[in-house]
Amino acid sequence: MSIPTGPGSAAGQSPVGLEFxxxxxxxxxxxxxxxxxxxxxxxxxxxxxxxxxxxxxxxxxRITGRLTTGRVALGGLLSGAWLGLFVGVLFMIFTEDSVFATVLSTVLVGALFGLIWALVGYATTRGTRDFSSVAQIVxxxxxxxxxxxxxxxxxxxxxxxxxxxxxxx
Known part of the structure; x- marks a missing residue:
């Protein structure tokens, strides 16, 4: 294998950044x-x-568990609620309405959105990957x-x- 040289590289400079x-x-x-x-x-x-x-x-x-409709629904619900809480806190900064009502409504809408999104995603892949895992390159x-x-x-x-x-x- 040859080491490419060109206008942007010095002679002998390898692609990894070391000279020879x-x-x-x-x-x-x-x-x-x-x-x-x-x-x-x-x-x-x-x-x-x-x-x-x-x-x-x-x-x-590493396989961490089996996916079921309940686990997927709960995960979607919780992640949506977190997103809703984040949006609610942002709205809270810019509105003078009831803080509690603003945060609660965004958490509920986020949770519903997360639940639906997760269940639809799970339904489209049903049977091809019914487990959760963590992957890494070593x-x-x-x-x-x-x-x-x-x-x-x-x-x-x-x-x-x-x-x-x-x-x-």
Whole structure:
């Protein structure tokens, strides 16, 4: 793979922002990679020449529960009520009418809107996704890159790190 150069990039400047980056070390977790860069920073190494790159990305999805019409309705009702409360507080600032009536009416309208919106959305996807989940993207390896001009010094400093420096590959 070639590194593109053009009017906006200096010769040798890689797309990741380092000049001729070299692999310094590869770690199994982010905390170890962060510890290595922190060690370099503690030794007055110019860490702006470093970069931590997460590789081998995976998408993890943790299933948090089963969706039912009741759970969807309650969630829509509550989120709509929160939106209504927000709008009610904004209206309260700009109106001289009864504060309680203004806030209560916007909360009720918001709750009704949220309930209907959530139930319609759930009905349109019925059967294709009857569960709730939380998803995240994680890396399985973390590589510390360093500019070529500081690679030798960085390797020396990293060798001082308790536990040593892992193999670069």
């Amino acid at each position: 980056p070299q692999s310094l070390a590869v770690y199994d977790d982010y905390a170890s990679a962060q510890r290595a860069v922190d060690h370099l920073a503690d030794r007055a190494f110019p860490v702006e020449q470093c970069m931590i790159v997460g590789t081998d990305l995976k998408r993890l999805e 890396a399985t390896r973390y590589e510390v890159l360093v500019e070529h001009k500081g690679a030798a010094r960085a390797r020396e400093l990293l060798a001082e790190l308790p536990g040593g420096r892992p193999d670069p590959f």
